[in-house]
Amino acid sequence: MRLPDLVPVRLVLADDEALLRRGLRVLLEAGGRVEVVAEAADGAGLLDAVRGHRPDVALVDVQMPGVDGLTAVRTLLTWPDPPAVAILTTFDLDDYVATALDMGAQGFLLKDAEPEALVRAVVDLAAGGAVLDPRITARLLPRLRGAVRFRGNAHLEALSAREKQVLALLASGQSNGAIAGALGLSEATVKSYVSTVLTKLGVENRVQAALVAHQVGAW
Known part of the structure; x- marks a missing residue:
């Protein structure tokens, strides 16, 4: 989806900590580029909020009471035309992040990202980009071989020069429109091109492709 500037x-914001939700809402809405249309304290509330408000993006905490974030995301991503989903996490939840990566x-x-980075990430997600906090990328790279079907540089060598350009821009979080x-x-x-790149790399989505590019470190 590409939205007019x-x-x-x-945005729907899902986190069980009311104080954190309130703070994030203030930060995200400060510049007028993001509107938090609904909040949820658990996964069930997230699904209800998405169903009722049809947001562009859902920002979802992992650990919530009742229906947790991953369970809700798994359901949400089976719906027709779901919002872009971003996982809001902390450094100690690598296993959950890897699972969410596989889900799509x-x-x-x-959660401690700079306000400007959060706003930019939400806007990029709405435009179809894939967003990885660099600190999460660094943590996930050692786990990459278990998360995606990638075997060394052979897959990259199968890419044309133009496909490598597309991958590099995709890895920086750019949407199709920006690319x-x-x-x-x-x-x-x-x-x-993106579809061909995903196929040649043997990955299922843009985030996995971005992780491959970061692992190789060619750009």
Whole structure:
């Protein structure tokens, strides 16, 4: 989804700590680029909020009472036209992040991220980008071989020069629209390139492709 720049991104925020939700809401809405349309204290509330408000992005804590965040995300991503989902986590939850990665979550953010980084991440997610906090990337790289079907540099060597350019931009969190603008291509062409890159790398989504690029460290 690509939103006009003047239209705020509609966000559902799910975390069981009311104080944290309140603080995040203030930070995210301060610049007018994000509108928190609903809050939820557990996974069941998240599903109800998404069903009722049709947000562009859902920012989801992992550990919540009752229906936890991962269970809710697993359900949410089976719905038609779900929002972009970002996992809001802490350093000690690597196993949960890896599970969410396999599910197809598009973003992984730390709760202590700078406000500007959180806002930029939410906006990028709404535009179709994949967002990885660099600190989470560093933690996940040693686990990459267990998370994606990737075997050394052979897959990268199968990419054309243009496909490597697309992968590099994708790894930096760029949406298809942003990649198209950077490379002078149509969004349809970029979408085709992204699909080919995922297939050649043997991964299932943009976040996994970004992790492959970061692991190799070629860009």
